[in-house]
Structures are given as structure tokens and as C-alpha cells.
Amino acid sequence: MRTTLILSTALAGFGFAAAAQEVNVVSWGGAYEKSQVEAYNKPFAEKTGIKVNMIAADNPATPLKTQVEANNITGDVFDIEVSDAIRLCDEGALVEIDPADLPPAPDGTPAVEDFIDGALQDCAVANIFWGTVIAFDTTKFEGEAPSTAADFFDLEKFPGQRGLPKTPKRTLYLALIADGVPADEIYDALESEEGVNRAFDKLDTIKDSVVWWEAGAQPVQLLADGEVTMATGYNGRFFDAMVAEGKPFEIIWDGQYMDLDMFAIPKGSPNPEAAMEYLKFATSTEQLAEQAKYIAYGPARKSSAALVGLYQDGETEMGPHMPTNPEYLETAVMDDPEFWADHDAELTERFNSWLAGS
Incomplete structure (x- = not known):
């Protein structure tokens, strides 16, 4: 009682x-x-x-x-x-x-x-x-390092497996950003059959190299275990791995998905x-x-x-690591809950069919 x-x-x-x-x-x-x-x-x-x-x-x-x-x-x-x-x-x-x-x-x-x-x-x-961002293992790339959403899809220049969430919400937008669609036009694109096709066509280019994740801890672990060289995930998880655990990761803020x-x-x-x-x-x-x-x-x-000041280590300034940093907002895609309320079911159905190969 x-x-x-x-x-x-x-x-x-x-x-x-x-x-x-x-x-x-x-x-x-x-x-x-x-x-x-x-x-x-x-x-x-x-x-x-x-x-x-x-x-x-x-x-x-x-x-x-x-x-x-x-x-x-x-x-x-x-x-x-x-x-x-x-x-x-x-x-x-x-x-x-x-x-x-x-x-x-x-x-x-x-x-x-x-x-x-x-x-x-x-x-x-x-x-x-918070932001869904791209992170990569700095030890896996010699010379030029990846720095954009387009680089995530460039398997020739930046080889290795990719980690992506098993959901259309945080994959379709990234494919469109990488294919040149401006951040403020993402939802307009996804409301059209042409735009959705364009997103899936872009995902097709890396589909065979993707390890799909479903829980927030997984992309960090995939990177740490060397199963992937680049992954998308929650910026706070990557920050914790980088700063608190000393992992050799770096974040790409281009095309972050904010929620x-x-x-x-x-x-x-x-x-x-x-x-x-x-x-x-x-x-x-x-x-x-x-x-x-x-x-x-x-x-x-x-x-x-x-x-907002320093991290718990008393040394790290938190401002540059925040998804709300003005520098990172220029190419950020803000979540549109009304769009997903209207389109989540249909896009999830298509995404699952695409995953199954049909």
C-alpha cells in the first residue's frame, strides 16, 4: 500500500x-x-x-x-x-x-x-x-579524416563497416543530407515519393556494409570493438566514451539530428x-x-x-560539446514530431521491407 x-x-x-x-x-x-x-x-x-x-x-x-x-x-x-x-x-x-x-x-x-x-x-x-551524430575511430583513418555526412557514405575514401540505427527516423534524413539536400528541406523531401526514393537509393550504396543497432549503448560498443569504423549515435554517449573513458573517437556534427x-x-x-x-x-x-x-x-x-560550465573532471568545457552550439546548428535537422505522427507508420513499413530486401 x-x-x-x-x-x-x-x-x-x-x-x-x-x-x-x-x-x-x-x-x-x-x-x-x-x-x-x-x-x-x-x-x-x-x-x-x-x-x-x-x-x-x-x-x-x-x-x-x-x-x-x-x-x-x-x-x-x-x-x-x-x-x-x-x-x-x-x-x-x-x-x-x-x-x-x-x-x-x-x-x-x-x-x-x-x-x-x-x-x-x-x-x-x-x-x-540532444543530437544523433556521426562518430568515427581516429585510429582507423590515416591522413585525411572524415568530416561530413557525405563522408559517412563514401566507402571508397573511408572504408569500413558503418553503424546505423534500425529506424527510418534517424537514417532517411542522413541519407538525404549526404546526398545534398539542405537541412531545412529534409521534411519537404520526405513528404514526396521522389524524396523517399532518393533516401533509400542513397542507403542502398552502403547497405551491405551496415551493422544495425537498436540500443543507445551499441554504437559506442561497435566502435570500441572495431566492428565498425564509423557510426551514428547519441552525442552524449560518444562524449562519455571520449572524455570519461578516453576512447579515440571524434564527432562529426554535420547533419546532426536534434531532438x-x-x-x-x-x-x-x-x-x-x-x-x-x-x-x-x-x-x-x-x-x-x-x-x-x-x-x-x-x-x-x-x-x-x-x-553550464565544466565537466565533472573539472577541466573540460562543456559548451563546445553541446548539440546546441551555434556552430553545429547550421546543418542540424530538428525533429518534427507532427511529421512523424503522420508518416511514421508508412515509412517504418517501407524501411522494414527495404531491410528485408523486398
Whole structure:
């Protein structure tokens, strides 16, 4: 039986005391999970007395959907992508969140003005901007090193296996970028049969040299094991491998795919009050900036930017490693959740047929 939350003036900032209370947070594991544990979970537990249980998933939206469909909700807060947040909110599966309930910036700026555009949805609040980028093993190339999305597809000049995610969302755009389509025209291209054909034609040029991955830790491991010479993956994972583990990797920012991760609370969660207090705490200015000590993902609040400094090693400046670095935004493709809500099913079906060789 859940312990009843008790109102307490001693915790006025949170609205309640939480003896023996807990909250179950479902996230992506790996270096990203570590950053959340250090920046959100530990200080939240210390301040409120609420225990935070971290649960890893390859994609937290998958168990969220399963739990909703089974009417058996065991998670309280899920870290999911924007398109999933919009879709599940439209289906009535998520708790609506009033921006007025979120903490303001330190200077009093309301949350609705402080969060970056797109970071607040009806049923979800963003915590980070992140990028899918290309990384390569510097020991595998003598002389000129790859530096563009087009180089990823140039097997003659830069030989070796390639690592790609087993999804159309983060492969079709890259093929088009490499084939010369400007970043701001990617979705226009993908809305046409000609553009989709063009993307698959480009993928055909490396299909026999691709190792497909499905979990965020895999591209880093593929590079480390020498199974591939270049791979696309999450910029924070590559950063962790490069800086924390000393791997000889380098990131190519050309044509990065930018997305937001968001916290959402399912209707029927076991600990709804604790879940909402966790969400508000974790998306405050200070905690979002604190996460940047541990991983190279950009905070979703404008007021957090000035607080981002050094990595936990006390030496590495985080700014140049952030996907939101202005230099990297010139050729970045921003996720369009509305596009994927409309086209995900058909493009996934075609992608799977292409993979199967039909």
C-alpha cells in the first residue's frame, strides 16, 4: 500500500513530506541515466526524503505504451521523445501539465517564457536537447579524416563497416543530407515519393556494409570493438566514451539530428504526487544545468545556459560539446514530431521491407 503523502510547511517548496514515499523513473540507461541520477535523483531524494528508483529501457516509450495498454502502470515518470509525448497525450494516456505549476527561472521569469520553443507540451516537459551524430575511430583513418555526412557514405575514401540505427527516423534524413539536400528541406523531401526514393537509393550504396543497432549503448560498443569504423549515435554517449573513458573517437556534427527528451507522467501512476514533484524539481533551472556536468546534452531552459560550465573532471568545457552550439546548428535537422505522427507508420513499413530486401 502506498504511504499517504502528508502536507507539511517544512517542505513548502514541494508541498508535502514523503515518509517512505518513492517514485519510479523510467529512462534510457547508460551515461544518460548516470547524469540524471547525479543531477536529479540524489538531490531530490536528499531534499524530499522520496526514494527514486531508476529503471532503464532501450526506449522508455515502449514499456509506457505496454503498461497503458495493459492498464497496469508501474512507472511514475517516463523520459520519452516529443512525438511519443504528443501521441500518448492525444490518446488520453498522460497527465496534463500546467506550465504555471513549474518553477520560474531564478530571476522570476515564468517557466512558459524560460523554456526553449517546443520544450513544453500539454502533457510533457523537456529536460534536454540532444543530437544523433556521426562518430568515427581516429585510429582507423590515416591522413585525411572524415568530416561530413557525405563522408559517412563514401566507402571508397573511408572504408569500413558503418553503424546505423534500425529506424527510418534517424537514417532517411542522413541519407538525404549526404546526398545534398539542405537541412531545412529534409521534411519537404520526405513528404514526396521522389524524396523517399532518393533516401533509400542513397542507403542502398552502403547497405551491405551496415551493422544495425537498436540500443543507445551499441554504437559506442561497435566502435570500441572495431566492428565498425564509423557510426551514428547519441552525442552524449560518444562524449562519455571520449572524455570519461578516453576512447579515440571524434564527432562529426554535420547533419546532426536534434531532438528533445521530455518527462511525462502516465495517468494511473502509482505515485502521482511524488511524480509531479520530481518532474518540477528535475526541470528547474539549476538541476538542468547540473546535468550538463555529467553529459553533453543541452538544457531545455534558457536560464540554465549561463550556469553550464565544466565537466565533472573539472577541466573540460562543456559548451563546445553541446548539440546546441551555434556552430553545429547550421546543418542540424530538428525533429518534427507532427511529421512523424503522420508518416511514421508508412515509412517504418517501407524501411522494414527495404531491410528485408523486398
